[in-house]
Ligand SMILES: NC(=O)N[C@@H](CC(=O)O)C(=O)O
């Protein structure tokens with residue numbers, strides 16, 4: 001196959017950041033995706049419906065003329081979130097709520113320290129038909145970073161899912177065999193997103209021959225047996241796993257640093273990399289379901305009516321992109337050749 005046309009995809013896990021950076025991230029996403037679930041981990045975090053709607057307007061101002069893009073907003077759960085916070089957010093048009101264990105990842109210090117505090121909030125989410133989106137890692141100092149997702153699933157996620165039979169849950173950016181097994185075995189109200197980097201890479205790509213800061217993201221890349229399990233889960237053509245790039249830009253100086261930030265900026269190559277992975281797995285016929293159908297079905301949203309077209313034609317991801325503030329950022333897979341090119345993108 002040398003050309004593929006699919007319904008326009010959506011990105012179900014994305015970081016756009018704020019301020020100047022929106023001038024870079026919004027066009028990069030809108031070139032391909034119609035909608036995106038926008039993560040709330042700004043500084044300070046987006047904790048209420050009112051803040052989410054203000055953030056939404058800043059995003060929509062950055063949409064290039066002639067393109068259509070719909071940000072789907074989320075709020076960040078803290079120890080202060082109440083059932084009323086949820087009802088108000090729903091009334092203002094917020095789509096979902098995000099659970100970060102405190103300290104788990106970029107800008108998550110304000111997050112939840114005791115998940116038990118949130119039982120009333122989980123009930124309010126279920127009542128308001130808002131999915132709970134989860135960064136699934138424990139943060140206990142004594143738990144090894146490579147085990148943090150697995151331990152979170154056993155000790156935190158299973159009880160939340162069991163205690164809240166009407167709550168929809170997305171385990172985001174899954175990285176382990178255990179996560180894939182958990183999601184595939186759970187009921188249809190549990191789903192997962194998966195990033196290009198966790199399908200393409202394993203921890204050797206982070207650590208062999210020198211530390212590769214641009215492959216560092218959280219949850220951290222795991223050993224190759226986990227990468228294989230994730231590829232197998234996607235290749236099973238399950239409807240429970242859908243596209244979420246987790247494109248998460250950090251300036252070059254913050255990645256190439258003695259304490260480098262976690263996150264891969266993949267917005268300029270996301271759909272193309274997924275196409276390449278799906279071709280390698282022999283499942284290009286599943287790309288449309290993964291990218292454009294399984295997500296809206298889970299979120300009870302319409303499937304986009306327009307399409308995008310990808311062509312088999314190699315191109316090179318730029319080594320650097322200059323941000324609106326004049327500083328460089330190194331995109332994910334910088335300098336690498338990608339086999340698929342988006343030829344008919346956003347309208
Ligand atoms: N994935 C990452 O490594 N980083 C994300 C946060 C997150 O999704 O955990 C970021 O905001 O930079």
Ligand SMILES: [Zn+2]
Nearest residue numbers: 105135218219
């Ligand atoms: Zn995360």
Ligand SMILES: [Zn+2]
Nearest residue numbers: 015039246248
């Ligand atoms: Zn993320």
